[in-house]
Amino acid sequence: MHLPWLARAALIVLLAHVVPFAPTYAQDARATRPLSGRVTEEGSGAPATQVQIVLGGVALGSTRDDGTYSVRIPNGAVTVTFRRIGFVRSDLAVAANVSTLDVVLRRDLLRLSEMVVTGQATGIERRNAATAIASVSAAELNRVPAPSVETMLAGRVPGAEISSNSGAPGGGNQVRLRGISTVIGAATPLYVVDGVIISDATIAPGVFAVTGSSANPVVGGRQDNASNRVADLDPNSIERIEVLKGATAASIYGSRANNGVVLITTKRGNLGKPAYTFTQRFGRPEVARTIGLRRFNSQADAIATFGPAVGALWKEGAFFDHEREVYGETPTSWESIMSVSGGSNDTRYFASGLLKDDGGIIANTGYRKQSLTVGLDQNISS
Known part of the structure; x- marks a missing residue:
């Protein structure tokens, strides 16, 4: 290729300026420096754990149990982001000569910075959400x-309209987020646990069929103190719950989300040494309110109130508490919960076990529950 002498001269000058600086630029891009410090909560000064340190959208690491952190950042002035659910995100400029940085995070009381699922996008900050999402x-x-x-x-x-089917321990509940929107289908919301859709079918224990106390299977099935499958979940292993009440959730989960979606996220393991938690609860249930008894001082008062047929039943000093006989049980209820979590950069684990026994104020009623939750996160490769 023949170039004019002026073009060749310009090309030589350009290469003379670019080539010497190319290796230097590549070396600066690869060079990093350490950055360490401690993250605490505003007001209390307590260490803020599980705070993510992000640079340019890439997570560099997270804080330890004592709130300290140690990461490597590129040379030169950069902007580092510290964020955690429930706290206001902090974007801090780090100068080239700074190697230690202590951060104080302020709690997000309005929870405007937390990421939520809207149905139109899988994740968005609450402040930018166009629909109402309830988070617990x-x-x-x-x-x-x-x-x-x-x-x-x-x-x-x-x-949300949440009502109990019966007052017995462990009785099922009815959850209505958007009202009844179908004639033949179920009106309950769709439950999604860690991205997996689970069944919320009603399970009848068959008490009426065993005892023969109800000859009508329809009425007996409705009053059989049935529980829902979602009751199998251990509430202590749940990290957060998001409730999508709008119809936009159908864009992700289809027509099954017509009655709303309940997104349940379980707890995961944290970096650090194994942390054990044990909780023991004891209680004794008893009837809160009774109708009360009316005691007549004379036979004439009883007949005037209930009619002549009562006259033969009334006796001087007779007193029988039917409510006490039916609702007079006061059993001991107890609950034992134990969990362990921990892990390293490649392996994180969380395990939780639950034993629960709730007695009923009516004889031969109660609720027993055993639950085991195990979560394991393993990084196989980059």
């Missing part, structure tokens, strides 16, 4: 003991 954290769930996840959601999801 693990701290809110385990604040009050409850037999099932459905019971724990009662009163914590705005607009």
Whole structure:
């Protein structure tokens, strides 16, 4: 190829300026420097664990149990992001000569910075969400003991109608997020646990069939104190719950999400040494309110109230508490919970076990539950 002498001269000058600097630029891009420090919570000064350190959308690491961290960042001035669910994200500029940086995170009381699922996108910040998404954290769930996840959601999801089928321990619940939208189909929401759709079918224990106390299978099935499959989940192994009440959830899960979606995320293992947690609860149930008894001082008062037929039954000083006979049980209820979590950079684990026994205030009623949850995260390769 023949180039004019002016073009050849310009090309030589350009190569003379570019070639010497190319190796230097590549070397600076590969060079890194250490950055360490401690992340604490604003106000209390408590160490903030599981805080992600992100640079340019790439996670560099996370804080340890004591809130300390140690990562490597490129040379030169960079902007490092510290973020964790429940806290306001902090974007800090790190100068080229800074190797130690302590960070204080402020709690996000309005939870505008947390990532939620909307149905139009798999993840978006709450401040940018166009629809209402209700989120319930693990701290809110385990604040009050409850037999099932459905019971724990009662009163914590705005607009959700959650009612119990019976007052017996372990009785099933009905959850309505958007009202009844079908004539022949189920009106319950779709339950998704860690991205897997689970069944919420009703399981009848068959008490009426065994005892023969109800000859009508329809009525007996409705009043058989049936429980839902979602009650099998251990509430203590749940990290957070997101409730999608809008119709946009159908764009992800199809027509099964017509009644809303309940997204359940379970706990995962954390980096660090094994951490054990044990909880023991004891209680004794008893009837909260009774109708009360009316005791007549004379036979004439009883006949005036209930008619002449009562006259033969009334006796002086007769007093029989039917409510006490039916609802007079006061058994001991107990619950034992144990969990362990930990891991390294390549392997993280979480295991939780639950034993629960709730007695009923009516004889021969109660609720027993055994649950085991195991989660294992393994990084095979990059």
